Amino acid sequence: MIINPDKPILQCQHLRKCYTAGVPVLADFNISVPSGKILGLLGPNGCGKSTFLKLVAGILTPDSGSIEICGIPRSEETNSLISYLPERTYFNASMYVNQLIEFFSDFYSDFDAGAAEKMLRDLGIPLNQKLSALSKGMKEKTQLIMVMSRKTKLYMLDEPIGGVDPASREYILSTILGNFNPDAAVIITTHLINDIEPVLDEFAFMGYGGEILRAGNADRVRETTGKTIDELFREVFRCYVRY
Amino acid sequence: MAWKFEGNSPLTVQIADRLRRDIIDGVYPMGSDFPAVRALAYEAAVNPNTMQKALVILESEGLLITHGTTGRVVTTDAEVISLARVRVREDFVKKTVNEALLLGIEPEQLCEDIRRYCDNQP
Amino acid sequence: MLRKVLKYDLGAIWKIWLILSATSVALGAVGGVCMRLVENPELNFAFFPIVILGLILSFIGIIAYIVITSILIIVRYYNNFFTDEAYLTFTLPVKRSTLFDAKILTAFIFNTASALVFTVSLCLMLLIWPGADGSPMLFYFVQDIKDTLDIFSHMVDNKIVVWAIVYSVAFVILMLASFIYSTMATFACITFGGTVAKKHKILMSIAVYYGLSMALEVVSLITSSLFSVVVQALQEYPEIIPNAAIPWVILMLLLGIAAAIVLVSCFFYKFCVSKLRGNLNLA
Numbered sequence: 001m002i003i004n005p006d007k008p009i010l011q012c013q014h015l016r017k018c019y020t021a022g023v024p025v026l027a028d029f030n031i032s033v034p035s036g037k038i039l040g041l042l043g044p045n046g047c048g049k050s051t052f053l054k055l056v057a058g059i060l061t062p063d064s065g066s067i068e069i070c071g072i073p074r075s076e077e078t079n080s081l082i083s084y085l086p087e088r089t090y091f092n093a094s095m096y097v098n099q100l101i102e103f104f105s106d107f108y109s110d111f112d113a114g115a116a117e118k119m120l121r122d123l124g125i126p127l128n129q130k131l132s133a134l135s136k137g138m139k140e141k142t143q144l145i146m147v148m149s150r151k152t153k154l155y156m157l158d159e160p161i162g163g164v165d166p167a168s169r170e171y172i173l174s175t176i177l178g179n180f181n182p183d184a185a186v187i188i189t190t191h192l193i194n195d196i197e198p199v200l201d202e203f204a205f206m207g208y209g210g211e212i213l214r215a216g217n218a219d220r221v222r223e224t225t226g227k228t229i230d231e232l233f234r235e236v237f238r239c240y241v242r243y
Numbered sequence: 244m245a246w247k248f249e250g251n252s253p254l255t256v257q258i259a260d261r262l263r264r265d266i267i268d269g270v271y272p273m274g275s276d277f278p279a280v281r282a283l284a285y286e287a288a289v290n291p292n293t294m295q296k297a298l299v300i301l302e303s304e305g306l307l308i309t310h311g312t313t314g315r316v317v318t319t320d321a322e323v324i325s326l327a328r329v330r331v332r333e334d335f336v337k338k339t340v341n342e343a344l345l346l347g348i349e350p351e352q353l354c355e356d357i358r359r360y361c362d363n364q365p
Numbered sequence: 366m367l368r369k370v371l372k373y374d375l376g377a378i379w380k381i382w383l384i385l386s387a388t389s390v391a392l393g394a395v396g397g398v399c400m401r402l403v404e405n406p407e408l409n410f411a412f413f414p415i416v417i418l419g420l421i422l423s424f425i426g427i428i429a430y431i432v433i434t435s436i437l438i439i440v441r442y443y444n445n446f447f448t449d450e451a452y453l454t455f456t457l458p459v460k461r462s463t464l465f466d467a468k469i470l471t472a473f474i475f476n477t478a479s480a481l482v483f484t485v486s487l488c489l490m491l492l493i494w495p496g497a498d499g500s501p502m503l504f505y506f507v508q509d510i511k512d513t514l515d516i517f518s519h520m521v522d523n524k525i526v527v528w529a530i531v532y533s534v535a536f537v538i539l540m541l542a543s544f545i546y547s548t549m550a551t552f553a554c555i556t557f558g559g560t561v562a563k564k565h566k567i568l569m570s571i572a573v574y575y576g577l578s579m580a581l582e583v584v585s586l587i588t589s590s591l592f593s594v595v596v597q598a599l600q601e602y603p604e605i606i607p608n609a610a611i612p613w614v615i616l617m618l619l620l621g622i623a624a625a626i627v628l629v630s631c632f633f634y635k636f637c638v639s640k641l642r643g644n645l646n647l648a
Contacts, residue, residue, distance in 0.1 A: 036292070059455060059645055059647060061643055076458060084456050092377065106372075108458070173245070198287075199290050
């Protein structure tokens with residue numbers, strides 16, 4: 001695979017996806033994510049954030065439109081350029097932690113096993129621990145560590161800080177920052193806008209059908225509107241009704 | 244520990260303010276090596292690009308000096324530091340007076356109240 | 366890549382399989398011991414029901430072992446492709462067809478291995494089980510096979526021997542085809558339930574499998590009816606097909622059925638891979 005360094009890490013054009021006939025979850029979605037950016041996709045439930053990530057990850061196939069990663073059309077090969085963290089816990093619970101590390105090392109040449117082991121040790125998770133014995137919060141952190149230990153181009157995190165306590169949230173956000181790479185891009189979807197704001201470069205408000213209501217530089221928002229992104233979000237979506 | 248931010252001004256401004264105070268207070272002594280952007284961003288739990296913009300602000304004030312690719316150092320120029328101190332003071336006064344006016348306190352009344360409070364302190 | 370995926374597919378099952386296999390062999394031994402006790406005239410009558418129970422359970426256990434192996438393979442297939450684990454499986458940089466091929470190979474390997482263990486368990490039982498003159502039952506079976514082969518080798522008409530071998534081979538091919546079919550059909554039903562159905566995926570899979578079995582029974586009925594009609598016709602009009610050609614006709618029929626089964630299996634394979642390449646209805 002030849003990666004074109006001039007192309008954006010992720011480029012989607014005219015993405016369309018309908019679940020039930022006639023009702024598009026994404027109507028005509030366009031997005032371009034350059035390298036070195038952390039982008040926050042923010043929007044109400046059902047606006048298509050998760051669907052979009054699943055389309056890029058290959059879990060779903062679009063009805064029409066194109067997805068390109070580093071200029072290469074999406075395929076099973078480009079999966080090696082994407083590190084995807086879904087909302088659900090996706091590992092086989094009967095596996096042990098060291099087996100999971102071996103698994104990732106086997107399939108992903110960019111997986112940094114040493115970094116993963118160090119992070120797990122810092123959390124106090126022994127390598128011979130069975131995954132099913134971990135608490136829900138620990139499982140989520142383990143999953144995040146696996147995803148962030150890959151040294152790849154595009155990281156997609158679907159609600160990484162959703163169901164966890166504030167201390168865990170801080171840990172997760174610092175893990176994301178700690179792995180920041182100017183050659184890569186990170187897309188995060190979340191509802192916890194206040195927590196995520198300091199971490200973001202860019203933000204996009206997504207409405208139903210994948211409509212982008214507002215987008216831009218995260219830091220500029222306070223300058224131009226005098227509001228935090230959270231406050232702006234509430235303002236934009238207060239009277240927003242599904243068509 | 245992540246830094247706490249308020250909602251009323253841009254993050255770059257708040258970060259620059261905090262680092263400026265730290266430099267003035269000597270947390271980063273004159274002439275010392277200033278931490279790298281990424282490390283500082285990680286500590287503060289902010290986006291590295293945001294941190295970079297804040298450091299550029301401090302650079303423009305002369306508090307930080309970039310040595311090409313080797314990183315940043317705190318200035319050795321004492322005048323720059325005292326200028327910064329003055330600025331911090333002025334910003335504080337400006338903020339206080341504006342807030343007082345919003346509460347309906349006139350500047351002269353404010354000065355009187357401050358003096359009285361200080362006299363009554365042991 | 367296939368080897369890597371296979372490593373993990375096999376790895377997910379082999380430990381449990383090993384325990385089950387050991388249990389099966391042990392049950393073979395237990396069954397043999399029970400038979401030995403049954404044949405023993407000095408046995409206290411009070412122990413009889415326990416021994417008989419032991420015997421029945423051993424037989425059931427060994428047969429159940431084969432069933433459980435299939436269940437293990439099915440559960441692994443479903444979990445890896447249609448539960449939350451699929452988020453990991455299908456975001457690997459591996460072709461979907463490769464992932465599916467690994468599952469087929471896993472099924473083949475484990476089913477073959479289980480068949481072998483099953484045979485070993487039975488042989489063990491027959492080894493311990495004493496025959497009329499005290500030597501193990503197994504020896505009698507082996508002797509029977511030896512005698513049959515002896516008869517064949519002394520046959521005057523070589524043609525019958527040749528045809529016997531040919532038909533045996535044809536039956537083995539038919540068995541293999543049926544085995545391939547059952548694996549493919551099972552995977553296809555699970556895939557159908559997993560990707561086409563939104564809710565109640567497992568229920569849908571079972572329903573489709575049931576429907577498929579019904580369809581198969583109908584097809585078998587039609588085929589055997591046609592077969593008996595043909596046989597009737599041949600009996601009434603023996604001139605249609607000369608005697609010499611009859612064995613060939615039967616052979617063609619057997620191979621034809623095997624080919625049809627393999628064709629249907631290929632269709633199931635294509636179906637599975639195409640569904641796995643499309644939208645995965647994950648939660």
